[in-house]
Amino acid sequence: MAKIEVNKEKCKACELCLAACPLGLLRMSREFNSFGDHYCEQPDSSKCTGCTLCAIMCPDMVITVYK
Amino acid sequence: MEKVFGIPEGMNDKKTAFCPGCTHMTAYRLIVECLNELGERDNAILCRPIGCSLNADGSFDIHTIQSMHGRASAVATGVSRMNPTKTVMSYQGDGDAISIGVAETLYAANRGEKMTAIVINNQIYGMTGGQMSPTTLIGQRSTTGVRRADDTGYPLRFAEWLGQLEAPGYVARAALYTPKDIMQAKKFLLKALRCQKELGRYSYIEFLSFCPTNWGVQPKDCLKYCQENVLPVFPVGEFKSCF
């Protein structure tokens, strides 16, 4: 049981987290945040292991991981 | 569920002005995390440079002294000599530390000042908009020309250079390219800070960082770009270690 929480407003859409997730669980949103950027999202958290790699990779500390 | 990763104590939620994919903030995060682990955050003084790193203003809670471009190691020398019990760090980009400030950085290392020099190597001047830096790769484009060995010389491998000096206690280069790299970078940084704190010696750590905007490379393509171009020139590793 794990999940991530994304601070949508802080995300700059660099997509570095997408490649960091070993299971490919992340994708970019269709919606925009108020800065006009897409943001990362985890549509299905059921497979998330809470490995924290996406959060470690994110330079802007957008992702909080719960396990 | 329990929080297993988040913004470390001593940093806040402020959105910085760094470009998407820039890994400056990763370096700042590692500094704060390491200082927290060592219990040194309140006892640390960071000599800040001029350059992109200023975009981190107000997003971390460490005592800082603003330095002129290139002079952070000299400022850190003054701070360290007068405050020998503090953890004194300098934080600079490659142009700052290795071009305009090469004498200050080199001599602080050679004197073995009790400090940790942290250098962000992204092979370009970021804040001024992509000019050639001392670490720009052969063939790499910049707004001041393409680096060619015959007239603009070779990228300077500064960590290798400092690794040959007697005085430094710890000299290393780490990448901020993948989560694995970042975990290794944190290990190196912890060693660098411990080398200063516990053994009273000089540490130098260079972080290879992305600069998607000025490279003209999409952030998601940066890793491949770096594996092909940067890592062969700037290998990751410890060049000197007192541990």
Next chain:
Amino acid sequence: MAKKEVMQGNEALAESALRAGCRFFAGYPITPQTEITEYLAAKMNDMPDRAFVQGESELASINMVYGASGSGARAMTATAGQGLALMAEGMSQLADAQVPAVIVDVQRGGPGNGGTAPSQGDYNFVTKSLGHGGFHAFVFGPSTVQETADMVYEAFDIADEYRCVVMIMTDGMLGHLIESVELKPYRDLKALPPRPWTEKGNPEGRKLQICGGQPDIELEKARRIEKIYEKWERELARVEHFMTDDAEVILAAWGTVARTAKTAIRKLRAEGHKIGLIRPITIYPFPVAAFAELDEKRVRHLITMENATPAQFHLDVKAALGGKPIPLSTYHRGMGSELSVEEIEEQLRGLL
């Protein structure tokens, strides 16, 4: 009463700085300043809580001083000629961050490499703008070894009080002159005025960010600093009047030229000529009133003399005179050697 010692100007200055509580010195060798660096190198590293560093350049030295002072210690550097030019960047940063420092300029000839002979050619550079961006330092222009020692002792207090750069402008002549001097006692380092604003990284302290360039506070800071300059000009300018009470011809000079001029003036006075000297002791703030208040009915000529080309000090006197109908002329000569008594006497005789 403390006992008098016979000391060289540079050494007296260095010793007096130590006594004033200077804890950190960084410097780079350059003639005619080197004795200060050598003296402090020999002494400081053996003293508790003090440090000496030979910088790899003047650039590095001034920034070390900035770091040391910005993190709590009274700090000083000394240089000359091109060394001062290299320090311009750091001095500008000191001014921006409002970090105090004492900087000694033992002037040598210029421009460029110039020569090592005494000079007053750094006058404009030091009094008008020590670096980019515009700011003032508090500038002393001593003319004896005793004054040099006293001024550097006081300089640390002024620097701390106003959080500014204080300059001591001597030259190769004064720096190498050997005279008797009475030094003030050693200050207890623990009893120095507190510097609550410095960045010492104390956990209980506020996290100060010594930093310029923050727009929201910048304008307020600029206004505050301008008030300080106004106060200096109003209250802290110092000047010596030498035999000016009834003088009809007045010589204006500072530093070592004023010192030499006194001999010439004494000689001419002995012959019955009504001649005197105005000597600014602080060259910034400039003692404007000393010139603005001259009696044009009595004073029939004012001449400035300085060891510099082109004339620099002269322009400040001219401005201070403010259009007063007193004929003003200049005699100046840079590069070569100090102005001699005979040379000054000859120039003054031409005005009698």
